[in-house]
Amino acid sequence: MIGAGIGGLAAALPLAHAGLDVTVVDAAARPGGKMRQVDGVDAGPTVLTLRTVFDALFEGVGERLDDHVTLHRQAVLARHWWPDGSSVDLHADPALNAEAIETFAGHRARRQFEAFCARTETLFAAFRAPMMEAAEPDVAAMTRMVLAHPTLLRAMAPGRTMAGLLRASFEDPRLRQLFGRYATYVGGSPHRAPALLSLVWRAEAAGVWVPEGGMHALARAITGLIEARGAQFRMHSMVTRILTDSDGVSGVALRDGSVLPARTVIFNGDPRALALGKLGDAMRPAAPRAARAARSMSAHVWAFRARTTGLDLAHHNVFFCADAQADFRALEAGRLPADTTLYLCAEDRGHPTPPAHEERFEIILNAPPLTQRQPDDKEHATCHQRTFPTLARFGLTFDRLPGKAALTTPGGFETLFPGSAGSLYGQSPHGTFAALSRPRARTPVPGLYLAGGGCHPGAGVPMAALSGRHAAEAILTDRTSTSPSRRTAMRGGMSMRSRIAAPARSPSSGS
Numbered sequence: 110m111i112g113a114g115i116g117g118l119a120a121a122l123p124l125a126h127a128g129l130d131v132t133v134v135d136a137a138a139r140p141g142g143k144m145r146q147v148d149g150v151d152a153g154p155t156v157l158t159l160r161t162v163f164d165a166l167f168e169g170v171g172e173r174l175d176d177h178v179t180l181h182r183q184a185v186l187a188r189h190w191w192p193d194g195s196s197v198d199l200h201a202d203p204a205l206n207a208e209a210i211e212t213f214a215g216h217r218a219r220r221q222f223e224a225f226c227a228r229t230e231t232l233f234a235a236f237r238a239p240m241m242e243a244a245e246p247d248v249a250a251m252t253r254m255v256l257a258h259p260t261l262l263r264a265m266a267p268g269r270t271m272a273g274l275l276r277a278s279f280e281d282p283r284l285r286q287l288f289g290r291y292a293t294y295v296g297g298s299p300h301r302a303p304a305l306l307s308l309v310w311r312a313e314a315a316g317v318w319v320p321e322g323g324m325h326a327l328a329r330a331i332t333g334l335i336e337a338r339g340a341q342f343r344m345h346s347m348v349t350r351i352l353t354d355s356d357g358v359s360g361v362a363l364r365d366g367s368v369l370p371a372r373t374v375i376f377n378g379d380p381r382a383l384a385l386g387k388l389g390d391a392m393r394p395a396a397p398r399a400a401r402a403a404r405s406m407s408a409h410v411w412a413f414r415a416r417t418t419g420l421d422l423a424h425h426n427v428f429f430c431a432d433a434q435a436d437f438r439a440l441e442a443g444r445l446p447a448d449t450t451l452y453l454c455a456e457d458r459g460h461p462t463p464p465a466h467e468e469r470f471e472i473i474l475n476a477p478p479l480t481q482r483q484p485d486d487k488e489h490a491t492c493h494q495r496t497f498p499t500l501a502r503f504g505l506t507f508d509r510l511p512g513k514a515a516l517t518t519p520g521g522f523e524t525l526f527p528g529s530a531g532s533l534y535g536q537s538p539h540g541t542f543a544a545l546s547r548p549r550a551r552t553p554v555p556g557l558y559l560a561g562g563g564c565h566p567g568a569g570v571p572m573a574a575l576s577g578r579h580a581a582e583a584i585l586t587d588r589t590s591t592s593p594s595r596r597t598a599m600r601g602g603m604s605m606r607s608r609i610a611a612p613a614r615s616p617s618s619g620s
Contacts, residue, residue: 114142117377119577296405296534357555382528
């Protein structure tokens with residue numbers, strides 16, 4: 110396994126449980142990939158959604174998620190603030206949501222919100238199984254389903270962008286801005302992402318959980334189960350090349366000069382790294398389109414500790430800019446917006462016990478990927494000015510402000526995840542067929558499989574975990590169907606159980 114991100118962990122667990130000889134290799138100090146921490150503060154994903162994906166992962170190996178991770182379901186999904194002083198909470202309870210929207214924007218807005226929720230529920234229910242949970246989405250079957258259900262076709266709003274759908278759905282521009290932000294959950298702009306992506310709201314509305322100990326606690330729990338089933342983790346180890354012979358993959362070479370023989374390798378990193386030849390020229394055919402595909406957004410991410418005054422924060426907080434179109438126009442042009450929307454996670458909120466005086470915070474500013482903009486030596490100062498004076502204007506202040514070490518830039522993400530161009534979500538979600546263009550678990554290189562947010566079904570913790578499930582299922586299916594002579598060859602130079610190498614962060618250790 111190359112990379113110990115959530116996609117790799119979700120693949121390694123069922124494979125180790127099935128009795129395969131699994132080795133996970135990663136250049137980082139700890140498993141988790143983008144579910145990482147900076148000085149004990151989560152600096153990646155901040156909440157768990159679609160928890161049924163993880164319930165199934167644990168149940169598949171005879172365990173219960175709740176026995177290994179303490180999860181706190183959030184009554185408030187997110188708290189939203191605007192420069193004009195208005196604010197609104199979204200709730201886990203649909204009835205409270207409708208009341209909150211009515212108080213915020215009036216009775217017509219409530220009816221528009223309820224219609225929007227019905228639309229996104231239709232989309233989510235229709236596409237969850239055949240698209241998100243299917244290892245190989247059946248385009249023909251989905252087309253027949255859509256054509257047979259005119260209501261579904263109208264809900265999809267084919268040819269319309271997410272922003273176009275929201276203009277038709279809400280009269281209040283603040284609500285368009287609020288629900289447009291869900292495009293950024295997969296690294297896109299609502300002005301270019303297809304209307305179908307409005308279903309992302311439904312995924313969050315289905316429930317938000319905060320793990321005790323942060324999202325990294327989930328990675329630690331899965332890691333423990335993998336190790337209990339005999340798998341090995343080799344951290345602080347960078348893979349420099351995936352080796353091949355006439356039969357396909359033959360192993361991986363590490364930076365320290367050692368070689369791990371393996372006839373099956375899962376690459377849990379950005380497929381673009383393979384397409385660029387960062388793990389050897391023989392890997393370029395594994396995901397050839399990834400080198401040319403447009404990239405999703407990157408980000409500037411603050412992770413720090415401080416005491417705060419001025420606002421009553423929830424766990425999820427969004428501080429909107431005054432001009433949403435200008436914000437996204439700048440990002441799409443490869444510039445850092447002068448006035449941008451800020452996401453703030455108050456990591457110690459949302460727990461049964463009140464936070465300590467000093468809290469942990471993560472703040473995210475969207476940014477273009479390195480394919481559109483190269484960082485400069487003023488990056489820290491620019492982000493500092495975009496972040497903390499803006500929050501102060503909203504009324505939120507900190508007793509001390511973080512330094513350079515607390516900020517991860519797009520260049521920093523490229524260093525952590527080579528070949529990604531700093532993009533946090535893989536390929537761009539823009540375009541009608543973007544969701545169908547991602548690489549699948551199986552590749553043209555015999556013995557090489559893919560997992561992580563850069564491949565199907567896409568970015569985000571649940572989606573990356575599903576990609577790991579798809580990779581594991583593909584391997585187990587292929588092993589069963591492989592000829593006896595091929596199985597004998599696969600065991601050559603290995604233990605009686607076929608080794609699955611999971612190297613990491615050269616181009617690895619992804620979502």
